[in-house]
Amino acid sequence: MRQTARISIGGERVRIVVSNAYGDQPLVVGAVELALARSPAAIVAGSSQTLRFDGQRGTVIPPGAIAISDPLAWPVAPLASLAISLYLPEITPTATLHFDARQTACIAAGDVVSQAELTTETSFTSRLFLSAVWVEAQAAARAVVVLSDSIADGDGSTPDANRRWPDVLAERLLAAGGAPVAVLNQGISGGRVLADGMGVNALARFDRDVLAQPGVDTMILMLGLNDIGWPGGVLAPAAPLPTVAALTGAYRQLIARAHAHGLRAIGATLTPFAGALCDGPFAYFYDPAKEILRSQVNAWIRESGQFDAVIDFDAAVRDPQSPTRLRPEFDSGDHLHLQDRGYAAMAAHVDLALLRGV
Numbered sequence: 001m002r003q004t005a006r007i008s009i010g011g012e013r014v015r016i017v018v019s020n021a022y023g024d025q026p027l028v029v030g031a032v033e034l035a036l037a038r039s040p041a042a043i044v045a046g047s048s049q050t051l052r053f054d055g056q057r058g059t060v061i062p063p064g065a066i067a068i069s070d071p072l073a074w075p076v077a078p079l080a081s082l083a084i085s086l087y088l089p090e091i092t093p094t095a096t097l098h099f100d101a102r103q104t105a106c107i108a109a110g111d112v113v114s115q116a117e118l119t120t121e122t123s124f125t126s127r128l129f130l131s132a133v134w135v136e137a138q139a140a141a142r143a144v145v146v147l148s149d150s151i152a153d154g155d156g157s158t159p160d161a162n163r164r165w166p167d168v169l170a171e172r173l174l175a176a177g178g179a180p181v182a183v184l185n186q187g188i189s190g191g192r193v194l195a196d197g198m199g200v201n202a203l204a205r206f207d208r209d210v211l212a213q214p215g216v217d218t219m220i221l222m223l224g225l226n227d228i229g230w231p232g233g234v235l236a237p238a239a240p241l242p243t244v245a246a247l248t249g250a251y252r253q254l255i256a257r258a259h260a261h262g263l264r265a266i267g268a269t270l271t272p273f274a275g276a277l278c279d280g281p282f283a284y285f286y287d288p289a290k291e292i293l294r295s296q297v298n299a300w301i302r303e304s305g306q307f308d309a310v311i312d313f314d315a316a317v318r319d320p321q322s323p324t325r326l327r328p329e330f331d332s333g334d335h336l337h338l339q340d341r342g343y344a345a346m347a348a349h350v351d352l353a354l355l356r357g358v
Helices: 165-176 202-211 225-229 244-260 288-303 313-317 340-349 352-356
Strands: 002-006 011-019 027-029 031-036 049-051 059-061 066-068 072-076 081-087 105-107 122-124 130-135 142-148 181-187 216-222 264-268 309-311 322-326
Touching (some): 002 130, 011 059, 011 081, 059 066, 202 216, 202 244, 225 288, 244 264, 313 340
Parallel strands (some): 142 181, 142 216, 264 309
Antiparallel strands (some): 011 072, 011 130, 031 049, 105 122
8 A cells, every 4th residue: 555645844764653543453564665756656766665663574553553663764855745655464444544635545466565666456545544754853843733624634625736725834834944843734524623423523632633743832723614514414413503602612622731731722713614515415514503603603713812823714715705605716616625726825824923933
């Protein structure tokens, strides 16, 4: 299985994290190779490096656990696209995956992790088992983690192009110079604050997805639109619409937990969604009562003073003529997610001083 991941900052040594978080049986990894990616199926000739686990070529990961590879002395440049090839010698249920990776992965038969170009049997745009790439960066390096949903996941952006707004933000930070700032994208399509569904709720995944990430000193929180949109339809037919107090109370909890560990908490407003998913079974996602709730939550994010800073993404992408809607040139077509130009506008709206002023 060959997967591509673009890192945000460079470093002298590299490790990867393989996850069996949702497996109910041991995950047997036979071999892992790391290389520079040339295409989803191909690597740059001569760049393949063997990753080891406690000196061994493979490892066995218990249910619910992760495995961190040994550090590999292999300098990598900022924004490098890395190919991570995993050989799984047993039939393996794909219980642990990131559904909407916006990145093509390829599967081929046999232990061909070092092969320059795979003869692909199938491909997909989810990420399986690969949880993170770590680089050993200079001492002044820091990390910002984005805790979010499909808007950070890049739904609607061009696959294999790294045009999610956290990707573009990482490019801006690199171009600005100064001490390296990594941008860690913890967006999960369908993710919610208060309830499980597409992954566990934000309160449950906070320790794993924020506090456990190396070097993090800042969290950008943009979550809640799915809590508002899901109730009343096929995804959550019996769920009532959450209250403003429930959503903002959860935000307070996440802020308090971030502060308790020395992290800054930056809030981001929820983007417009009038007419969202209006064609098909998810047409219930938007209605006027839900828009009122989004507006009230955004007012709290802007005005409560609970966050250390606020990024007003709503203001950045709303249609001036119809503020409950996305600007037409930013809309992916489903009136909920953005396309490349819209995500670039979100990244451009972030004041880089907020991320450098620690």
